[in-house]
Amino acid sequence: MSAHAPFEGRVWLFGDHVDTDVIIPVRYCVTADRDELGRHAMAGADPDFAGRIARGDFIVAGSNFGCGSSREVAPVALLGAGVGAVVAASFGRIFYRNAINVGLPIFESPEAAVACSQGDLVRAVPEEGLLQNLTSGRAFAFAPYPQQVARIVAAGGLENYVRERLSKRRPR
């Protein structure tokens, strides 16, 4: 995924406090395989979710998305299912870091969270900090990433970021 190019998808709507036990129940967690995790994404809320979404679709949710356990397989499962981005009124702290680290685009916008409907077509324009609802014609600003977060996003995730730092440490 390029960190900057605009991208669009359909909205899948969820409520407040979607916790990581809902995003990926623990019985599916004993694997690091992205595709397998993806098949069970959101199983705690909607067991058919993974089979029904189209690649690039957006999850739009209320406050505190991803609260609960630190399991990084939660954002990985969403990536595996093909989720293009998560827009929420707010995020659980650990989920926020994990999503940034694994390269799942996430945007914080309390306005967008209440003004999108199931099935709306939305477009994220990260460079302008903008989420456009193409169905309703409305647009929403999202908070810019803090500087360090922006660096990680630009590197394509923490894994690449650390790899670059390590390779600078031992010049060959």
Place this chain on the structure above:
Amino acid sequence: MGMTLAEKILARHADRPATAAGDLLHCRVDRIMATDITAPMSIEVFRRMGAERVHDPDACILINDHFVPAKDIRSADFARAMREFAAEQGIRDYFEVGRSGICHTLIPERGLVGPGEILVGADSHTCTAGALGCFATGVGSTDLAAAWALGEMWFRVPGTIRVEVEGEFRPHVTSKDLIMHLVGRLGVEGARYRAIEFGGPAVAAMPVHARLTLCNMTIEMGAKAGMVPCDAATVEHFSGRDRAVAEGPFPDHDAAYDETLRIDVSLLEPQVAEPFLPSNVRGAGEFRGVKVDQVFIGSCTNGHYEDLAQAAAVLKGRTVAPGVRLIVTPATQEIYLRAVRSGVVADLVEAGAAVTTPTCGACLGGHNGVLGRDEVALTTTNRNFRGRMGDTSSRVYLANPAVAAATAALGHIGLPEDLP
């Protein structure tokens, strides 16, 4: 302007004279913890980062706890991956099945992190260790792999909520009730991105195990850390672990807090959180009569020796009600042994409890007591999200160990004083 405890510890680890909420700091981390359920993913990421050696093997802690002993082939392979990594990297603080325990109870028990230090752990309840006066926070597997590789981590310095606690607990009311009350009051995101600092006479009077319970559930409000400054009780705890520490660091008197709350625990009654949020908290009495299929006493919240002893005292001479399963899981091997030697285990087994080896087990619906369709449980754990302990239709109520024991004997939610 003075600094809160969180600010003070983070500034020191970034070699800054001062810092304030909102600053972004790169901090050295003293201890880095992972478990059998999170380490394998970190190991894969670590390798993909091109890292070969961890920055400091003596900073690393690896603990078998979630699926102990291995519940199936996959969890056995996960444990093996961690075991091999520990050997390869020369990590000495590796805890094998039979010499281990739930990470958040084992770390304080062994004195693995000290006051003023930073602990990061690939488990959300890492905040538990803040009860020892350190800054302890949960992270995901990639952050953890980065900490292994670099020995440091970036943090946004959190604002702090100060909670002043006074009064004396009534019988059968514990720090679990205090923290559940606070979760109910602030809500599941009431402390998001922030630290919670506890103080006041009731905290000063609290033994370390009760402080651990208190800090354990700060994550249930979204907090980054829960903290109690190191005082005489903490120093005493460490001296029992052959580790000499001094009191402090303390927050400055003129520290800037986001908010200060005052709670008088002498007015507090036992609390219960109903499904499906830990913030759905009311007095336990309001849930009297709710029928349960299972009671679980254990976890990093309430698997301490004192928790087991409290439950055993309620159950002594009584039996678990027909149609109810009582599962008790000591948090660590040391607690297990102490409970065996003191007769607590005998009292529980005589009452009809299934006492298991230390593990997370039932707490996360992993094994050793998973709930089936439509089943109802009352537990001493920290989370009651949908499907947390098993089938998505199952329901979990949270409470303290005395309420759990009374509920097991009654067959429905009740208090120790309801027992015949």
